[in-house]
Amino acid sequence: MSTFDFDLFVIGGGSGGVRAARVAAGETGAKVGLAEEDRYGGTCVIRGCVPKKLMVFASGYPEMVAEAQAYGWDMSAGDFNWDHFHDKLTTELDRLEGIYRKLLAGSGVESFDARAKIVDAHTVELSTGERKTAKHILLAMGGRPVIPDFPGSELAISSNEIFHLPKLPENILIVGGGYIASEFAGIMNGLGVKTTQFYRGEQILRGFDQEARDLIASEMIRKGVDLQLNTNVASLEKAGDRIKVTDTNGVETLFDHVMFATGRRPNTDDMGLEEVGVKIGKKGEVIVDEYSQTAVPSIYAIGDVTDRVNLTPVAIREGMAFVSTVFRGDPMPVDHELIPSAVFTQPEFGTIGLSEEEAKAQEPIEVYTTNFKAMQSSFAGGEEKVLMKLIVSQANRKVLGCHIVAPAAGEMIQLAGIAVKMGATKEDVDRVVAVHPVMAEELVTMRNPTRTG
Template sequence: MAKYDYDLFVIGAGSGGVRAARLAAMSGARVAIAEEHRVGGTCVIRGCVPKKFMVYASEFAHNAGIAEGYGWSASGATFDWKKFLEAKDREIARLSGIYVTNLSNAGAEVVHAKARLKDAHTVELEGKGTYTAEKVLIATGGRPWKPTDFEGAEHIITSEEAFHLPELPKRVLIAGGGYIAVEFAGIFNGLGVDTTLVYRGANILRGFDDNIRAHVAEEMKKRGIKVVLGCQHERIEKTAAGYVSHMSSGSAIETDLVMFATGRRPYTDGLGLEKAGVKLNEAGAVAVDKFSKSSADNIWAVGDVTDRINLTPVAIREGAAFAQTEFYGNPTSFDHDMVASAVFSQPPVGSVGLSEADARHQHGKLDIYLSKFRTMKTTFYGGEERCMIKLVVDADSQKILGCHVVGPDAPEIIQMAAIALKMGVTKAQWDSTCAVHPTLAEELVTMREKYVPQELGAAA
């Protein structure tokens, strides 16, 4: 008889957990995966997938204005929020169902229940009994963080509630400067909502290249988003007309909705990790080694719960590497270097590699190539939206350390750039690529003059 009920028990059926469970089950292992909400996790159910649908929906009004510049007459089209939500929910249900089907076809058992560890090998399922497993994988992702330390904080919603609003507000205040806050600011603004973005820092998108941060903020303002920096909430007052946010700057902002997008935290609450000997790091994430193994010898963790790089494709690759290592005899670790990312802001951002500031800290002397311009499409109708592209190059080796794009299709462009940077491309090799004309992306391989900031140029 088998010593354990399962060879592998996965807690959390998001992108990383599902991939690991499927691959492990396909090896012939006895696998179960528990999910307390819906199969698909943050990305499919309450993250990048529904958010991308909302981005698409919000862009049509802007595109309609462009269309007039190309000779199309105004159609008088209107937006139906409830109709959109119904279509969005149908698609999310379809995708979640595909995940369940794929798991079942692979031979994994799907359990809809909250799971917690009683010890390193024992999993208790809420209302469904207790089971044992030789190996356990934690893949519970993260949850939005909400402040509770000021008056009126109970009136705040997060991105998770934003996906299910019964109706669109006329006015919204979004607190935060990260990609979720910036993306939702573009979404609400594009859907006709009077939108204010408030962030306590000096500029939005902390962690991205400084030129990119400043450029995105300016372009957002051009689209009508009010970007307020250097202040934060002191209290929120509920009124008959909505809410008044009293800010540290002394201003009072009246809106119908207050949304906080001020970060996510690893979801480890109530998992019983301490009973299993699993240590957390200073950020409250499961501490793991390069093979995703925790401090407990038979427990691993992948995805956002480890707080390494919190991106869906990264979680998938981590889950696959775990399965290869533990169930296929092929020790594999995911390389977290040169992982591309995108911000589906308006305009969108694509970025891979180091920012200029990080590159200077790590490599010293750099060659910078930067260009701002209006696309052919924008110039034709007299628009003011400008793109930005930037290359960060090591001055000695001429290896490209970072590539950053702001403009239409930037996330699509950066995927191909990431391949070259991952392979260690030099500027000369990059420049030897013939351009595709006329495109925005051709500017990436035609930049020859090094960029000198105005203040440095004046001094020189």
């Protein structure tokens, strides 16, 4: 008979925490409790990838209408009704949160709508004042956007607030060069908002393949985003209903909203973690081993709170590995190698493996690229460019990286990712018969390297 209230207590009701809780309870028979202080579904469902992707869809229709006209359709886009869209968005997020709650209840997980803190290696304290004990504790609190401290920083909003603007602004400044900033620059521009993006560095999407970054940036500019590189905000000041932005070049501009997407921080503040011996890194992340175990043997952590690979499917995979390790007696280290991912910029970007720059620093490579206008867009007189790129090891011929900038690149990279993860060589790719006419056929028809390095 257990001396604990629960076999497992999960802190955080996001994708990773919910998956771990319901699998542990529903499939291994563990007694599981879960505490969530805000909304179930976490960043991804409530204030991240799901509402963002819906906004990406919404923002793409004006371009589709223009293309339809070029194909002979008599139609016009009219005006975008933000209130209509936002009402539907809120309803959808409520529906999804309800599903998460039902999944937990259906698996036998006891949920607590409260904030939880760590008291000791086996005890949590809820904001209701209750204390619960557990044989194992899983930290899955996720992360949050942070706005740097500078004069007027309280006037800025983050990606959390962008989904719930009272009305669509006439203009907006988005600060940052990562995927969140770049995605929202495309979204707001597509919705008809005059959009400016500041990034303090030389090029957006640092860490990704340089050729892909350059193409995405040039396409964003061509579509109407005012992308200003080597530029940052010096100060913000209230100017009536607007915000006066002074940038690091001394230029002053008025904007309706200023959104910062310059970094995120794990939700580890005031959790009692260090007091019980859990090690915390420089960015506030929980330090874990390959099995997601912290320095305290009974406490584990998954997802963005560990700041390993901050992607929803990764948090879910980490949650499944945790359950296998702790509740099935089958230790499963988390595999963070060769994770496919999509960036929903406009144009879309799908990527897996090494960039050309990373691969070149590692070993001699061959680079295969093709750059072209997609048939659908080209027929309509469009200028949008598509990039397909393979990075190949000269030594063993394995595909080290695949990068796609194209409509539906996210869909393509999921499938290409299977081959890359399996260790496909360039000759394996070449043996595949092309599907014609589709954009992705170019991946299997690149016979000669564009360059070596």
